[in-house]
Amino acid sequence: MSTDLDISEFRTSLIADINEARSGGSGGGSPVLPDFSENVFTDICTTWLSEVAFTENPEVCHFERSFGTRTARANGYGISDDEAVIDVYISCFDGTGELGSIPPEDIRRAGRQARTFIEKATGDLLGSLDPSHADYGMVERIREIADDAGRYRVLILTDSRCSLNAIDAEDIDGTPLSYEVVDIERLYRLVQAGLPRDEIVVDFTSYSDEGLRCLHAPEISQDYDAYLALIPGEILFQLYDRYGPRLLEKNVRSFLQARGKVNRGIRDTLRTRPDRFMAYNNGIVATVDEIEVRHDAETGARHITAVKGLQIVNGGQTTASIHRARRNDKVDLSTVYVPAKISLIEADRIEEMVPAISLYANSQNNIQMADFSANDPYHVEMSRLSSQIWCPGEQGRWFYERTRGEYEVEKTRTARTPAQIKKFNEKTPRQRKFDKVELAKFLLSWEQKPDKVSLGGQKCFAWFMQNHSETHSKGWQPDETYYRRAIAKAILYKQAVSITRKEAFPAYRAQVATYPSGLPALPA
Known part of the structure; x- marks a missing residue:
């Protein structure tokens, strides 16, 4: 706390x-x-x-x-x-x-x-x-x-x-x-x-007086508690409309649009036979940090009344497709119900179990192992190199933020007094912090792929990791030379961004910064 x-x-x-x-x-x-x-x-x-x-x-x-x-x-x-x-x-x-x-x-x-x-x-x-x-x-x-x-x-x-x-x-x-x-x-x-998981608190009684009717799975493990429920499509739409991608933070992928065969099937079912959606769709898998369940001892009925820390770890495609169908196509969701498996996982097991749930439960689209990016050997090694390689003069270094919030956690852990904070800021200023998405932008801009950078942060990063897995051997890892060159490209990219800000371009500054990379490359 x-x-x-x-x-x-x-x-x-x-x-x-x-x-x-x-x-x-x-x-x-x-x-x-x-x-x-x-x-x-x-x-x-x-x-x-x-x-x-x-x-x-x-x-x-x-x-x-x-x-x-x-x-x-x-x-x-x-x-x-x-x-x-x-x-x-x-x-x-x-x-x-x-x-x-x-x-x-x-x-x-x-x-x-x-x-x-x-x-x-x-x-x-x-x-x-x-x-x-x-x-x-x-x-x-x-x-x-x-x-x-x-x-x-x-x-x-x-x-x-x-x-x-x-x-x-x-x-x-x-x-x-x-x-x-x-x-x-x-x-x-x-x-x-x-991750703002603790921010997602859902009171299901605000949607339905009784909440969500559910079944409680047998207590077969001390690591988690599981419930089965049917979530009305309209409730799922409203949750995604309010929280957006935050609801899918523990999911291994972002929404892939309606290009894939399965996503087109979801869209077509919602448009033409919404009453058959539950029969045709596998549903979603969700995790929660806390759950409130009302149990009627007389009838045996259970209702989920509230949850905290809700995350859809499998079924992001289903959720986003329902949202798009309702918002763009004005589809009536009154007959749409989505099967849901909701797991209450012990706090110290979340990082271990959630990626495994995402991997093993997903059968709709192929998952690339690069999607589990934070623990990918490439990023682990880049993080190690950033902690060991200093700028010329050995007075400061760049900080590679492999996991979200790592920079602030490191500052809080190592700098408690004003003097220590000042020293940390001098050695590792925020201007020299970069994360996975920024790294993808640095490298892809240099490789003359501004069209990929302009897709937006998450889509750019997803393309970068997919391309990386296809162009490098399985055991390849970055070395000191690769890291130093990556930082050189970061400096150039950040300078380009700085120039666009100073010139006060009225719009599309991100595109202005990356598209010069589309010009013919200068000799090395």
Whole structure:
């Protein structure tokens, strides 16, 4: 359990990272615009949140303008890979003094300002903006997909504590709008946990008075407890609509679209014979950290009333296909039921059992062993090399984050005092941290495959690992030369990204950074 000291130290480290980024990593620098620290804070936070699948494809861009008595404000936006969800970020950044609390009304005000921004961005705001400014690209992109988006979401970010856990959902011209308050404590939990499983708490009685009718499997193991249930298709749709990829974090793959034979079969069944879906589909396999079951001793009936830490470890294709059929094709799910095996697994067995469940339970599409990426020998060796190889001068090194949140865990573990935190930041600054997805972007950009980089983080990484398994022998591992060259490519890629930010391209900065690699290669 996190303590006030842990959260305070986390905030101190975060502010130090922001100050370093403001000064370009040199420890000095000229004065900056008042909103610049707020944007750096937004950039760091949304990067972390994208790493734990809380948001997708974040772009930081500040906008603020008054419209009569109303103010429209935003610090950036993110659009999901399937363009179903538009996230708008708005930050309430203090950055001074000790860890404190922010008044709930300040959070509500930020929510109203973000809502106003969405209303204006999806209206006629674009015509009043300068096409050469970055906010033009942000508004243009939001307006471009607004008609087809299924949901808006406002993420309110703050480096203070907040007692306001939620703001009531609304809608804009019939499109649902929800709010997520991410204060410093929640941000700390997300980063330290690496995966936001504890955030997914489902009260099934909010969908059905009794919850989910279930059968309790015999107690055959001390490692887990199992239940069998039927989940209505509409409930599964609403869960995925709310949590998106976070619901599938323990799944070995992302949604493969409707290209494969099996996915097309799911789509066609939902369209033409939804009443036969349960007969034709294998269902899903899920794990939970906690489960509440109501048992009627008189009738023997059991109902799952609530779960915490829900993860669909097998059946991601089924879940995403149901969501797409309901959202895009307006399929009636009233007769769709999905068989579900739900396992309550002991905490110390999760990392051992969940990958095995994903591997052995899946029979719909072939799974490449490279999908189990964090423990792939390639990534294990890259992590080892990053811990041993220092930059020229032996004063600092790069940090390869093999598992999510590893950088923050390492900082917390080794740097407890302000002096130790400063030393850690000097030797391993955040600018020299990179993860598996970033590594794929570095290397594929150099190999002149910008089309793959532009697919989006997860799809780019999946292609990289598949290609890696096909082009390297089974026992091949990176060596010191390979690692140093990878870092050289990282430096070039990060510099290209930095240039696109400084030039304030109005949109598609990620594509601008990678597509020069499509030009003919210069001599070595």
